[in-house]
Amino acid sequence: MTPLITPERIAETRRLIRSHVRHTPNLRVDMADFGLGERPVDLKLEFMQHSGSFKARGAFTNLLTRSLPPAGVVAASGGNHGAAVAYAAMRLGVPANIFVPAVTSPAKAERIRSYGADLVVGGDRYADALAASEKFVAETGALAVHAYDQVETLLGQGTLGAEIEADLPDITTLLVAVGGGGLIGGIAAWFRGRVKIIAVEPEGSPTLNMALEAGQPIDAPTEGIAADSLAPRQVGKLMFPIAQAFVDRSVLVSDDDIRLAQQALWDKLRIVAEPGGAAAFAALLRGKYVPAPDERVAILLCGANTTAVTFP
Structure with a gap:
């Protein structure tokens, strides 16, 4: 277990960032509307968070609790983490340099630029962007804000678990998508087994799934339509013991499954x-x-953060 990522520290972090992030809403739906049997399900609408994803929680936690050098902050990202760090830096008046791979969606790249950050696109995958960002840190002294393998990042994402429990105290099961594992790691550290946590990963990037089978983080494929958000080479070392202790299992979904879910969410809701x-x-x-x-x-x-819907 990672002793620095505890419910007590997550609660303290939640108080710290409360004024900087949104308390996002929940929506109760009946799965009968989606062609399944009658079952009420609660959707946590965290996509309504600042910068379009949960990542703002970890970004603000980093910038509010760590010493910020004159060179500002730097982040490597598939897109969402970069947008969140750029947004937090803009709000706090800090320079930001964001490194993203070529697979980053145009919507995410544009959002990063809109927050005033310097954007560098290079390499094919997240690992390439991370290597470039590390070189930039060595040259400039900027503060690196890791997308998932950083104590402050996990504490910030863990505040989402606290918020879910406060709003939905009767749930028994929570389904969470996994990339590097900062989100599910923080949430699982908050609940500590009080709720069944199910990890969901693309078949093309089964990073946590393979790590749990191997007993340690290992290199996994980085393919599929969610590669810009759910396809690091390995899950984080900080989150892995948390996942071993408190994540019930990892299930895999195909690209077609994801496309159908996107369409269903749009059609019905x-x-x-x-x-x-x-x-x-x-x-x-x-x-x-x-x-x-x-x-x-x-x-x-x-x-x-997608351009899946266009408006005339």
Whole structure:
């Protein structure tokens, strides 16, 4: 277990960042509306967070609790973390340099630029952007804000678990999409087994799934339509013991499952979710996770930075 990531520290972090992040709403839906049996399910609409994803929580936690050098902050990101760090830096008046891979969606790149950060696009995958950002840190002395393998990042994401429990105290099961694991790691550290946590990953990037089977973080494929948010090479070392202790299992969804979930969320609820943001819903919609009759299920919709919908 990681001793620095505790419910007490998460609660303290929640008080610290409360004025900087949104308390996002929940929506109760009946899965009968999606062609499944009658079952109430709570959707946590975290895609309504500042910068379009949950990442703002970890970004503000880093910038408010760590010493900021004159060179400002730097982040490597598939897009959402970079947008969150750029947003937090803009609000706090801090220079930001964001490194993203070529797979980053145009919507995410544009959002980063809109917050005034310097954006560098290079390399094919997140690992390439991370290497470039590390070189920049060595040359400038800027503060690196890691997307998932950083204590402050996990504490910030853990505040989402605290918020979910405060709003939905009766849930028994929570489905969470996984990339590097900062989100599920923080949430699982908050709940510590009080709620069944189900990890959901794309078949093309089963990072936590493979790590749990191997007993340690290992290199995994980085493919699929959610590659800009759910496809690091490995899960974080800080979150892994938390996942081993408090994540019930990892289930995998296909790209087609994710596309169908995106379409269903739009058709039935007029919710626009990016692929990574719709992955957890895909697991329930497509039967990759089948809850018991007495389970009270909540699903985290964690991001909406996409150009999937255009307006005339």
